[in-house]
Amino acid sequence: QRAPQRGQPTADPTPGPRAMSGERTIVVGGGLAGLSAACELLERGCAVTILEKEANLGGNSSKATDGIAAPGCALQAAAGVKDDAANLAKDSPAAKALVSTGAKDVEWLTKLIGVDAELVLRATPGHGGVARTLGTKTHFPGAVVTYATIHILQQIAVARPDKLELVASATVTRLLTKGDKVVGVEYTAGGTTMTLNGSVVMAAGGFAGDMSPDSVLGKSAPALTKLPTTNDERSSGDAVTLCKAVGAAVEGLDKVELTPCAAVAANAPDSQFKLVVSDAICGAGGRLLDAQGKRFTDETASSQVRVEAMGKAKGPFRLVISEGQAASVQWLCDFYAERKVMKKYASASALAKDMKVASLDSSIGSGALYVATVTPALYSCAGGVVTGWEGGAAGRVLSSGKKPIEGLFAAGEATAAPFSKLWGISGIPLLYSVYSGRMAGRAAAGEGKTVTDLREVIISCLTSPTKLVEAAEKSEKSKEDKAEKAEKPLEEMTQEELIAKVKDLQANGPPAAAAPAGPTGISMEEVKKHNTKEDAWIVINGEVVDVTTWIPIHPGGEQAIMAYLGQDASDEWNMIHKPGTMEKNYVQEGGKGPVKKGKLGGGAPPAAAGGGGG
Numbered sequence: 001q002r003a004p005q006r007g008q009p010t011a012d013p014t015p016g017p018r019a020m021s022g023e024r025t026i027v028v029g030g031g032l033a034g035l036s037a038a039c040e041l042l043e044r045g046c047a048v049t050i051l052e053k054e055a056n057l058g059g060n061s062s063k064a065t066d067g068i069a070a071p072g073c074a075l076q077a078a079a080g081v082k083d084d085a086a087n088l089a090k091d092s093p094a095a096k097a098l099v100s101t102g103a104k105d106v107e108w109l110t111k112l113i114g115v116d117a118e119l120v121l122r123a124t125p126g127h128g129g130v131a132r133t134l135g136t137k138t139h140f141p142g143a144v145v146t147y148a149t150i151h152i153l154q155q156i157a158v159a160r161p162d163k164l165e166l167v168a169s170a171t172v173t174r175l176l177t178k179g180d181k182v183v184g185v186e187y188t189a190g191g192t193t194m195t196l197n198g199s200v201v202m203a204a205g206g207f208a209g210d211m212s213p214d215s216v217l218g219k220s221a222p223a224l225t226k227l228p229t230t231n232d233e234r235s236s237g238d239a240v241t242l243c244k245a246v247g248a249a250v251e252g253l254d255k256v257e258l259t260p261c262a263a264v265a266a267n268a269p270d271s272q273f274k275l276v277v278s279d280a281i282c283g284a285g286g287r288l289l290d291a292q293g294k295r296f297t298d299e300t301a302s303s304q305v306r307v308e309a310m311g312k313a314k315g316p317f318r319l320v321i322s323e324g325q326a327a328s329v330q331w332l333c334d335f336y337a338e339r340k341v342m343k344k345y346a347s348a349s350a351l352a353k354d355m356k357v358a359s360l361d362s363s364i365g366s367g368a369l370y371v372a373t374v375t376p377a378l379y380s381c382a383g384g385v386v387t388g389w390e391g392g393a394a395g396r397v398l399s400s401g402k403k404p405i406e407g408l409f410a411a412g413e414a415t416a417a418p419f420s421k422l423w424g425i426s427g428i429p430l431l432y433s434v435y436s437g438r439m440a441g442r443a444a445a446g447e448g449k450t451v452t453d454l455r456e457v458i459i460s461c462l463t464s465p466t467k468l469v470e471a472a473e474k475s476e477k478s479k480e481d482k483a484e485k486a487e488k489p490l491e492e493m494t495q496e497e498l499i500a501k502v503k504d505l506q507a508n509g510p511p512a513a514a515a516p517a518g519p520t521g522i523s524m525e526e527v528k529k530h531n532t533k534e535d536a537w538i539v540i541n542g543e544v545v546d547v548t549t550w551i552p553i554h555p556g557g558e559q560a561i562m563a564y565l566g567q568d569a570s571d572e573w574n575m576i577h578k579p580g581t582m583e584k585n586y587v588q589e590g591g592k593g594p595v596k597k598g599k600l601g602g603g604a605p606p607a608a609a610g611g612g613g614g
Contacts (some may be wrong), residue, residue, distance in 0.1 A: 024049045024165070024198045025444050026185055028172050028239070031059020032142070032430060033412025033437035034203035035149045036109060040441025041201075042156065042164060042457055044449040049165040049196060050153075051172055051187055054234055055574075057150050059205055060413075061433060064142025065278035065332070066124055067135035068434070069427030070103040075121045076132060087128050088425070094389045094418035102435045106134065109434055112454045113148035118558070122328075124283040126302040126425030133427040135280055138331040138552060142430065151563055154571070155458055163457075172238065175200060175246050175408070182246060182407035199407040201440045202397065206381030206413035207237030208256050211272065216240050220253035220383075228377035230262055230276040235381070239414030243385045246408065249400045251416045252383025257423045260288065260306040261319055262377030263341045274377045275341055277319060278332050279303075279426040285325035285365075288374075289318045293352060293360040304424040307376045319372045320351070322365035331553070333370045342372045382423040384416045387436070395436070395443035409444045411436040521599045524568070531566030533558075539568040539600050540582050546595040550585070553592060568600075 025041050027034045030052035041048045050057070070076075071085035085099040110116050118139070123131040136144045157164045169189055176184040176195065184197035207216040208224075209231035216237030218225050240250050261282070262274035282288075282299040288306065290296045290313045297309035310317060326333045336342035345351040346368055348360045386398045387410050395411065396404035412433040422428050522544045530537035536548045538561065547565075551558050573582070587593035 023047075024196070025201065026051060026196055026198050027201045027203060028185065028242075029059060029203035029205055029412070029414070030054075030057035030150075030166075030168070031203060031205055031412060031433065032061035032064075032146055032149075033414070033433040033440075034059070034201070035061075035146060035153065036105075036434045036437030037201045037203060037409075037411055037441035037444070038153060038164070039109065039112060039149065039454055040438045041445055043451050043454050044441070044445035045452065046445050046449070047163055049167060049198075051170040051185070051196075052166075052168045053171040053204075053238070055169050055579075057166065057168060058143075058146045060231060060234055061430065062143050062146040063140070063276075064430055065140050065276060066280060066426045066430075067122055067133040067141045068106055068145070068430040069124075069127070069132055069425065070106045070134050070431065071099045071130075071132045073103040073132070073134065074107060075119060075134065079121055079131070081121070081131055083130055083132055085132070088422060088428075091421050092419050095422055097389060098419065098422075098432065098435055102431045105435045105438050106431060108438070109149070110134075110145070113145070113152050115144055115148050118144055122280055122283055123300075124279050124426035125300050125306070126428075127300075129300060133280075133283070139554065139558070140278075145430075152454070152458065172204070172242060175242055177246055180247075180406060182405060199444050200409065201444050202239045202243055202385065202408065202410040202414050203412050203437065203440070204239040204242070204414050206231065206235045206256075206384065207240055207253070208378040208381050209233055209235030210237060216253060217256070221256065224254070224256055224378060227258070228262055228272050228274045228375060230259060230274050230377050230379050232273065235413075239385055239410065243397055243408065243410065243414075246405065247399045248397045248405060248408070249386040249402065250384060251386055252420060255382040255420055255423075256378050257303060257380045257382055257429075258307045258376045259303050259379035260310055260317075260376055261372075261374045262379075263336070264316070264373040264375050266340060266373075274375070275339075276377070276379065277336060277341065277372050277374060278329070280329050281319060281321055281326075281332060283426070284321065284329045286319050286321040287361065287364050289320055289361060289364075290314050291316060291355075291357075293355055293357040295361045295363060302424040303379070303426070310376055315375065317374050318351075318355075319374045320360075320364050321370050323368040323370070324365060326370055335553075336372060337370065342370045345369045345371055380423065380429045381413050382417045382420040384414050385410045387411075387415045387440075389418050389439070395440035409440040411440040521601050522597060523601060527568075527600070528566040533562065533565075536561070536565045537597065538564050538566070539570065540573050541570050542600050543582075544597040544600050545582065546597050549587075549592045550594045 024047040027038050027048060027050045030050050034050060038048050038050055071083045071088065076083050088099045089096040118136050119134045120137050121131045122133045122135040123129060124133040135141050153164060153166065157166045170187045172185045172187045174186045175182050176186060182200050184195055185200060186193060186195050208229055210217060211225040212218055244250055259276050261277040261279060263277050286299055287295055288297055288299050296313040297306050333342060337344055348364060348369060351369055351371060352360050388394050388396050388398060393404050395409050397408040397410045399405050415436060417423055417432060527537050527539055527544055533551060536551060537544055537546050547561055551561050554561055582594060585593050586596050589595055
């Protein structure tokens with residue numbers, strides 16, 4: 001039987017491994033760990049396919065609000081902060097390895113994707129008062145980093161699909177094996193089952209989003225399924241299920257870290273899904289108050305310490321920060337206030353009156369307050385698939401006998417963190433995603449590969465001689481086609497051409513007059529004029545959108561929009577966002593947010609130039 005080409009449907013629903021032209025390394029999962037692994041693999045000359053089960057890449061990493069812990073990073077050095085991270089390294093040899101090289105891995109990625117200018121240094125809980133977490137000035141750090149990485153990878157995928165494929169809405173159903181070796185995956189997309197051969201990097205995330213009795217969490221820690229969660233359907237335990245089926249060891253499936261700061265929405269207080277409130281607010285001076293308005297814990301302690309304190313105190317609990325202390329996290333407070341996650345009170349007495357208590361803890365300060373009602377909720381998984389972290393086993397999935405399974409690697413929350421005590425410290429999970437993703441990428445690439453800076457890979461992809469020749473040939477062919485279609489003047493026609501022209505007129509009559517032009521809408525030429533931060537338009541799915549006032553407040557960061565000003569960004573937008581996202585954010589002219597200007601090439605006429613929707 002002839003083997004199918006890459007992406008071709010298989011002949012039966014349970015195919016065995018099949019040979020394919022151009023074997024690739026398959027990354028399962030499009031979150032930060034998977035994206036980091038893909039970047040490392042590309043730098044080492046590997047062809048990569050990313051399979052993401054959701055319609056959008058980014059994973060739960062794109063929702064991360066705390067930042068990335070980066071002890072010993074360049075921003076610390078610039079700020080005069082000397083940090084050997086001794087309080088983290090003492091946990092275990094694996095923790096020491098993480099903190100000694102993790103910051104270098106993070107800086108490798110942020111330089112590749114060009115977001116260094118957006119990063120700021122923050123003090124966040126669990127770090128003993130040391131500012132060692134990389135946040136962003138006005139946006140969610142997880143979204144900024146993941147979206148920028150996706151943008152870079154999309155450029156490569158478009159220019160060189162032989163080097164990189166991004167496949168969304170693709171659910172991996174099993175790992176293919178040959179003996180004890182993993183040799184590919186079976187996956188479904190669009191109702192069709194397909195296979196893809198190659199070594200596999202498993203980065204499909206954790207398991208704290210599926211609360212059903214038969215889920216990984218339901219079987220391993222049923223009591224936890226009764227708690228609120230900040231995880232959505234993406235965290236369904238796919239990595240554990242797929243890897244266990246080929247003999248992988250798993251551990252710590254009852255170890256799920258809780259956040260103390262999951263918001264209780266006033267309009268849906270009993271909803272099991274909760275929005276997490278950034279720990280950066282606690283790091284900036286936020287206070288946790290009990291039902292009596294008293295502090296009951298150290299807000300700069302790890303999440304585990306704060307959650308345990310909540311278990312001994314009486315709720316409902318409130319996270320409170322004064323307007324003065326909120327200056328360094330003002331964007332976050334405004335964001336949560338606009339979404340009614342936080343409420344602004346004019347004073348402490350106003351809050352005390354609302355809580356029906358005589359007074360509040362004096363440490364909250366004076367002046368206006370931002371307040372969120374919070375509760376503990378499942379946050380991130382410290383358990384998962386067992387991998388090595390040193391020597392020849394680094395990044396490799398281990399069997400129940402603790403031997404590496406050939407052809408199978410793993411990273412991020414899919415794995416059992418080898419330093420679970422650190423998992424409750426702000427920014428550590430994202431640091432581990434980059435660190436372990438890069439480690440798995442190195443292991444999957446194998447020894448002896450020449451390493452090329454990914455920025456050079458991008459340049460070579462977009463300016464390769466082959467692409468330049470193809471573009472020139474296409475342009476020349478277009479000119480020839482137009483020349484052929486252009487009719488010669490009568491005086492230049494040959495006798496044969498004139499006779500043919502007369503016969504055509506006799507048979508068909510003269511050409512019809514051009515119909516009156518209908519509404520032309522907004523042309524792409526007009527959109528291209530609006531390509532600055534002060535006057536910014538983009539096209540999303542046929543709609544022209546003015547994003548001028550949205551750029552400073554976009555949750556994914558300025559760069560996620562700035563890269564597409566004056567362009568059609570539909571493909572990139574749809575890769576990251578769920579359907580209807582733009583429509584939910586539209587505002588009227590003069591508001592802060594995206595303003596719909598009209599249809600591209602039809603509908604409303606072009607608006608006058610000028611940014612901001614007003």
